[in-house]
Amino acid sequence: MSLEERINQDIKAAMMAKDKVRLEALRAIKSAIQLAKTEGEHKDTLTPEMEMKILQKQYKQRKDSAEQYSQAGRQELADKELAEAAVIEEYLPKMLTEDELKEELKKIIEEVGAKSPSDMGKVMGVATKKLAGKAEGKAMAEMVKKLLANGD
Structure with a gap:
């Protein structure tokens, strides 16, 4: 249907x-x-x-x-x-939790070889395609910024 x-x-x-x-x-x-x-x-x-x-x-x-x-x-x-x-x-796919989002973004960061905050564009390009509908763009951007800054 x-x-x-x-x-x-x-x-x-x-x-x-x-x-x-x-x-x-x-x-x-x-x-x-x-x-x-x-x-x-x-x-x-x-x-x-x-x-x-x-x-x-x-x-x-x-x-x-x-x-x-x-x-x-x-x-x-x-x-x-x-x-x-x-x-x-109710009609949208289930959103990722903060921890799930963090894990997915860590994989993407590793995949694209991002090392510093200047690589944020590369990461966001891949992340927005892979995680479309599963996470809000604003939440993704904030998490990517934290991960690239801290190197978590």
């Missing part, structure tokens, strides 16, 4: 359950998928990787919005965004 089919089924279930937050999040995903299918050279077909990128973008948007709402003192809007992010997260 494709992601789009799964989303459509879950939209129906959310409608029946009258789950407003879940329904809004799922409709946003569906809308993003439809938009992606109508633009670019890959019309009407999306690879699983493209679908994951769409989900990650939707998830990141919700997290960023929630953070901005919190800073502005609008907790009710931040909570809504976080609830939608939780729904989207």
Whole structure:
């Protein structure tokens, strides 16, 4: 079953359950998928990787919005965004824990032969491809910076 089919089924279930937050999040995903299918050279077909990128973008948007709402003192809007992010997260692959991320990054650092913080670009290039969907870019960058600085 494709992601789009799964989303459509879950939209129906959310409608029946009258789950407003879940329904809004799922409709946003569906809308993003439809938009992606109508633009670019890959019309009407999306690879699983493209679908994951769409989900990650939707998830990141919700997290960023929630953070901005919190800073502005609008907790009710931040909570809504976080609830939608939780729904989207259900469709993403399991994220790596901090320890798992550290181990993966150590392997990549060894693989590319990085020795100093100036090699961060090499490491991040490989890491973002290998760990796509399993770790946030910001967390990867911070961990790579620490590992290259300390030589852990």
